[in-house]
Amino acid sequence: MALQDRLLQQLRTVLPGATDIAITAELWEVWNDVCRDGYVWRETIEVPLVAGDQSYTITVSGAEVVQVFSVSHDTMDVSDVVYEFGTLQLISASPTAADVAEGPLALVVALAPALDPGGDVEAWMPSDLWSQLHHVLLAGVKAKVMAQPAKPYSNPQMAAFHAREYRGYKAAEKRRVATGNREGAVTWTFPPFAVPSLRR
Amino acid sequence: MPLSTVGDYVTEARRLLQDQTAPYRYPTTEIQEALGAGLVEMRRLRPDLFAAGIVQNVDWATSIATAVTLEQMYRMALIYYMVGHLLLRDEEEGQQQIARTYKQQFGAQLVSLAV
Numbered sequence: 001m002a003l004q005d006r007l008l009q010q011l012r013t014v015l016p017g018a019t020d021i022a023i024t025a026e027l028w029e030v031w032n033d034v035c036r037d038g039y040v041w042r043e044t045i046e047v048p049l050v051a052g053d054q055s056y057t058i059t060v061s062g063a064e065v066v067q068v069f070s071v072s073h074d075t076m077d078v079s080d081v082v083y084e085f086g087t088l089q090l091i092s093a094s095p096t097a098a099d100v101a102e103g104p105l106a107l108v109v110a111l112a113p114a115l116d117p118g119g120d121v122e123a124w125m126p127s128d129l130w131s132q133l134h135h136v137l138l139a140g141v142k143a144k145v146m147a148q149p150a151k152p153y154s155n156p157q158m159a160a161f162h163a164r165e166y167r168g169y170k171a172a173e174k175r176r177v178a179t180g181n182r183e184g185a186v187t188w189t190f191p192p193f194a195v196p197s198l199r200r
Numbered sequence: 201m202p203l204s205t206v207g208d209y210v211t212e213a214r215r216l217l218q219d220q221t222a223p224y225r226y227p228t229t230e231i232q233e234a235l236g237a238g239l240v241e242m243r244r245l246r247p248d249l250f251a252a253g254i255v256q257n258v259d260w261a262t263s264i265a266t267a268v269t270l271e272q273m274y275r276m277a278l279i280y281y282m283v284g285h286l287l288l289r290d291e292e293e294g295q296q297q298i299a300r301t302y303k304q305q306f307g308a309q310l311v312s313l314a315v
Contacts, residue, residue: 016313019271019273022248025248150245151311152311152312152313
């Protein structure tokens with residue numbers, strides 16, 4: 001049984017007359033939105049260093065980087081790095097042979113799908129996220145599909161209900177990922193204007 | 201799987217038209233033309249049923265063994281269109297009303313949960 005079967009079976013049940021193609025198309029839209037707005041798909045990418053090289057192209061198979069949260073290395077100072085348009089630029093530090101020997105750079109990034117929507121649904125996301133985000137994807141797809149006009153499954157009222165449900169689940173997942181799944185963790189910080197050291 | 205080929209659609213349409221004994225009132229070529237017209241009409245109402253927006257070309261010259269690619273759930277709706285389309289050529293008011301009913305059933309099944 002494929003990972004997406006449970007999700008698709010539940011959607012077929014509540015969306016009479018909907019084709020698998022229509023459901024899958026909206027599933028792609030929801031998954032893309034959850035990744036770009038909720039940063040729920042996070043990975044740690046290892047970037048092998050090259051001595052003297054300060055510019056590295058970051059590519060992820062089947063995905064694109066939407067946010068870099070942190071860059072770390074055991075010996076090299078990586079406090080001054082910039083990530084832009086797929087390239088990681090080390091501004092002041094230049095890797096030495098000793099830095100290279102210590103291992104690769106570790107980037108914690110948020111990803112979004114960059115696959116052809118017609119591709120294999122099973123490969124859209126890591127296998128654990130199918131279960132973890134099941135309720136989010138279910139609510140989001142219901143909302144989008146039911147909002148379509150002139151269809152057997154059109155239902156504006158239920159579409160609005162599921163849309164609210166989806167926004168709530170997405171916000172909860174965003175917070176859960178941001179806090180590392182720690183109950184009661186604080187994620188806010190003082191705004192820069194209130195902290196002199198952060199003012200530019 | 202029912203209603204897989206052009207011949208299946210022609211046979212089913214003849215069953216509803218009560219035209220199963222030769223010589224036929226409705227020629228097979230006309231029924232096939234109605235099938236092609238129905239597919240185009242389905243494309244207008246439900247473009248999501250057609251991959252890349254491409255409608256399979258079915259006309260009077262199409263072989264009856266040709267497979268018709270269509271979502272299973274909407275194959276009977278296509279039959280209703282075909283029957284309604286063919287009945288429209290009759291001049292009796294009763295037949296005209298039946299033709300309109302079939303066409304309405306076709307449309308209703310595509311855009312709502314009509315049985």
